[in-house]
Amino acid sequence: MTLYVLCFALFLVGLYGILTKRDLVKIILASGIMGYAANLLIVLIGYRRDAVYPILEPGKEAAVMVDPLPQALVLTSIVIELGITALLVALALRLYQKNKTFDISKTRRLAG
Amino acid sequence: MGRTPGMTLIVKTVVRLIVWLIFLYGIYIILHGHLSPGGGFGGGVVLALGFLCVLLAYGRAFIAEWLPLPFLRRLDYSSLMLFLAAGLMGMAAGGAFLRNVLAKGHLFSLFSAGLIPILNILIGIKVGLSLFFAVLALAEFDPEKGAEE
Numbered sequence: 001m002t003l004y005v006l007c008f009a010l011f012l013v014g015l016y017g018i019l020t021k022r023d024l025v026k027i028i029l030a031s032g033i034m035g036y037a038a039n040l041l042i043v044l045i046g047y048r049r050d051a052v053y054p055i056l057e058p059g060k061e062a063a064v065m066v067d068p069l070p071q072a073l074v075l076t077s078i079v080i081e082l083g084i085t086a087l088l089v090a091l092a093l094r095l096y097q098k099n100k101t102f103d104i105s106k107t108r109r110l111a112g
Numbered sequence: 113m114g115r116t117p118g119m120t121l122i123v124k125t126v127v128r129l130i131v132w133l134i135f136l137y138g139i140y141i142i143l144h145g146h147l148s149p150g151g152g153f154g155g156g157v158v159l160a161l162g163f164l165c166v167l168l169a170y171g172r173a174f175i176a177e178w179l180p181l182p183f184l185r186r187l188d189y190s191s192l193m194l195f196l197a198a199g200l201m202g203m204a205a206g207g208a209f210l211r212n213v214l215a216k217g218h219l220f221s222l223f224s225a226g227l228i229p230i231l232n233i234l235i236g237i238k239v240g241l242s243l244f245f246a247v248l249a250l251a252e253f254d255p256e257k258g259a260e261e
Contacts, residue, residue: 055148055149056219057220058219058220075153079153082243086246086250089250090250090253093250093253
């Protein structure tokens with residue numbers, strides 16, 4: 001349970017960064033931290049104490065293993081996060097081209 | 113210092129030595145994807161990071177003459193079509209999409225698991241090149257002139 005709470009705290013760190021920082025690069029990094037917290041939570045759900053990793057190897061005894069499904073899910077989640085980060089960086093570059101700054105408090109005239 | 117393209121001599125020398133090890137590691141992860149942790153995506157990201165090292169250390173102009181970029185773009189697109197063809201091969205053999213049609217081989221040997229290593233290699237090429245091209249497009253973006261392609 002403590003681990004889940006710590007995961008949520010990491011998520012809140014990312015949310016705090018998105019809500020309070022003014023630099024676009026820091027906002028993108030904070031959104032990455034939020035994504036990592038979500039991935040960590042999904043992997044932790046599949047974790048079992050004293051279990052082995054779910055990979056078949058020569059000469060390895062069959063034993064209680066952690067759940068491989070959340071790990072496969074997280075791989076997809078990481079890929080999507082990568083795409084989101086690339087999209088955010090492209091949008092930030094466009095805003096820089098328009099405003100000559102990464103400071104969102106100096107961003108004006110978004111329409112048109 | 114003048115505006116020479118890329119970073120200092122130390123960084124360039126280290127990158128020149130280490131980039132081949134990065135490529136080797138990426139290829140190892142792709143080829144052993146059906147035996148150990150890793151696979152197409154992880155190995156492809158390692159390959160893209162190898163290209164990215166050269167891009168950061170030597171600059172964009174060197175990348176354009178070192179790599180055959182138009183050929184790599186075609187390889188990038190064709191790997192996707194080859195993946196589709198590998199998937200349709202299973203349907204042609206009378207099964208579902210991506211059904212295995214090759215011999216399965218022995219368990220834990222490098223050439224085994226039927227179609228999976230081939231798909232891993234295709235995904236590795238696709239991920240590595242498209243990630244590298246995404247970063248290259250962002251690096252070539254000029255804030256003064258806007259996007260040009």
